[in-house]
Amino acid sequence: TMNNTTKCHDDHTLDKYLFPFVYSVVVLISIPINCISLYASCIQVRKKNELAVYLFSLSLADLLYSLILPLWIDYAWNGDDWRLSTLLCRISAFLMYMNFYTSTAFLACISIDRYLALVHPLKLQHLRTRRFSLIVSIIVWLLESILNSVILVNKEVFSDPCNFTNHTLCYDKYPLEPWQARINLFRICSGYLVPLIIIVFCYYKIYQVVKYNQATVDEEKKKVRKLILNITVTFIVCFTPYHVMLLIRSIKEPQTTDPQILQSMYKVYRVTQALTSLNCIADPILYCFVSETARTDIQNLLRCCFCRRERERDQAKHHALCSSATKDRALITYRTSCETET
Numbered sequence: 001t002m003n004n005t006t007k008c009h010d011d012h013t014l015d016k017y018l019f020p021f022v023y024s025v026v027v028l029i030s031i032p033i034n035c036i037s038l039y040a041s042c043i044q045v046r047k048k049n050e051l052a053v054y055l056f057s058l059s060l061a062d063l064l065y066s067l068i069l070p071l072w073i074d075y076a077w078n079g080d081d082w083r084l085s086t087l088l089c090r091i092s093a094f095l096m097y098m099n100f101y102t103s104t105a106f107l108a109c110i111s112i113d114r115y116l117a118l119v120h121p122l123k124l125q126h127l128r129t130r131r132f133s134l135i136v137s138i139i140v141w142l143l144e145s146i147l148n149s150v151i152l153v154n155k156e157v158f159s160d161p162c163n164f165t166n167h168t169l170c171y172d173k174y175p176l177e178p179w180q181a182r183i184n185l186f187r188i189c190s191g192y193l194v195p196l197i198i199i200v201f202c203y204y205k206i207y208q209v210v211k212y213n214q215a216t217v218d219e220e221k222k223k224v225r226k227l228i229l230n231i232t233v234t235f236i237v238c239f240t241p242y243h244v245m246l247l248i249r250s251i252k253e254p255q256t257t258d259p260q261i262l263q264s265m266y267k268v269y270r271v272t273q274a275l276t277s278l279n280c281i282a283d284p285i286l287y288c289f290v291s292e293t294a295r296t297d298i299q300n301l302l303r304c305c306f307c308r309r310e311r312e313r314d315q316a317k318h319h320a321l322c323s324s325a326t327k328d329r330a331l332i333t334y335r336t337s338c339e340t341e342t
Contacts, residue, residue: 015270019076022274023069030066030280034059037284045130051113053133057141058106062280065099068092069277075170082170093171094151098144100239101191103279105140107235108195109133115202118224119209147190150183172273174253174266181250188250192243199235203228230286238279241272 037059044052071092075082082089116128126132151171176184210224249265256262 013079014267015076015080016078018271018274020073023073023076023277026277026280027066027069027073030062030284033284034063034066034280038063048130050128050130050133051110053130053137054106054109054113057137058103058110058283061099061102061106062283064095065277066280068095072096079167080169081167083168089170090152094148096171097148097151097187099280100242100276101148101187102140102144103283104191104195104235104239105144106137107231108198109136109140111199111202111231114227115206118206147187154179172266172270174249174262175256176249176253178254181254184246184250188243188247192239196235199232203232227286234279234282234286238276238282242269242276245269245272 038056041052041056041059045056068091071084071088074084113128113133116124206224207228245265245268249269252265253262
């Protein structure tokens, strides 16, 4: 329970406008580009490209999260008031955290794969097979499902302690329960810090090898630098603010009773949570940087769709011209028959 509730009132105005705007943009962009990314990665998996397996999993995680964002839009638009079933709240929270931590895991897997390919091209080749990457991907999905299953079994709907209108919060609440704080600290270490260390280490080593390799042309060096920069920036922008606030909340909240401090921390935390959804847009764009063949497959798909549309338009024009010509012929025949009769 929270003391001094008379000092505490939050109408959730920030959430009401911030989340529907950010999430709507993410839904409109993320769903089509992740579908295209899934298609391109499927083609590459068939060609026994081990990197495509990780990219497929990354796109799938982003797509699943994007599909449940309309539920979070409804939640935020109603002033952080969950009006749907408790089960839907649990599933939505589960898929949200699955996206966060499968994304960081698969970004780390991609980094390791690039590290092995560029730093140790002749060693450990058995770790760069389609079969091995499939096994790793299945393990990641299973581990994350097990670790996040706590969301599915615990109570995830709470009354807002800082709102006189009896709003119902879904999963994220303040102050955090001690068990939530412990799980968050574990998530920060295993789901954020470990992948971040792997990514920084791998790309530092890759940068060193490429920089001092005389055989690598300048154009290739630029591509590698761009890839390193994009993945690192995406990871830091999308996940670092959120996990910093999660750490602060997990340490401070169980001991804090001041409602205004709790409310302020929660508001900043919610803004950082909105940032994490941009990951769903960034990942497919990264895919184009990572794989040259993927870009070709996507270009071929778009060209094919464009050509099909052009062909349908031409057929429609042809059909219209044919029907018009048929009508003209019928009219001429009718007039000729009338003239013959007279």
